[in-house]
Amino acid sequence: MPAALDGASFWPLFAFFLGVVLLRTQLTYWIARLVTRWSLDHTRPRRPWVTRVHRWLQGEGTARGLRTVERWGVVAVPLSFLATGTKTVVNAAAGVVAMPFAKYLPAMLLGCVAHAVIYATVGWAAWSAALAAATGSPWGLAVLALIALAVAFWIVLRVRARRRDAGLAP
Template sequence: MPEQLDGAPFWPLFAFFFGIVLLRTQLTYWAARLVTAWSLDHTRPQRPWVRRVHDWLQGEGAARGVRTVERWGLVAVPLSFLASGTKTVVNAAAGVLTMPFTRYLPAMLLGCVAHATIYATVGWAAWSAALAAATGSPWGIAAIVAVVMLAAAAIVVRVRRRRASVESSSD
């Protein structure tokens, strides 16, 4: 988060988090909807990013989101903003199922308001407190550095595996 918002009043924090989540959920919905349409037109997408999204949409996470939207309908969209790890799969499922945008938009905006409210109040305060506690000790700093290094290593391994599988499938 930008330094200017650290210790900021509620409304600037709300606007910051609302903007972030609005952009993220719109990108997720439209990418899933676009890749679904392209996948129906083409059996195997050729663009690398479309192929990655296509492969993700074929996975269990997206299937879980589709089942949730099929079971709960439109209510699943705003509720997905209240539980960790559900926004992406539910909003992608709404795109996969080509939920009409005129119905999706109000539900998504309601979820964005809930998300921004949570993060502008207790969510950001909890994150700030945890980060301050971790960086206040040498062990906390070491733990943060270790987590960042592990995440970077995992990304490198994943990219290399993906490249190897793409190269082997093109042979």
């Protein structure tokens, strides 16, 4: 978050978080929709970034998002903003299934407003307090460093496993 928003009141924080979530959500929806369309039109994506998104769209996270959208329909979109880890996959799934934009837009806007309200109030305050507590002590810094190392280790293992499964050298 920009330093100019440190200690800001509700409305500037709301505007910031609303802008971020609107941009991110629209990009997710349209990239998923575009890559899905390209995948249907071409047997093999030619652009490297399209290939990466294509692989992601075939993953388990997107499959969960598709199942959620298939089960709940347009209601899944605003609900996805209320739970951690669901916003991206549900909005990508809406793009994959080419949910009509006229139905998607109001649901997405409702979710974005809810998201911005949560983060401009308790969400950002809770995150800031947790980060301040963690970085205020040597033990907190050690835990953050261990988490960063664990994430890096996990990424290395995943890349190696994908290369091994694809028959590529490590």
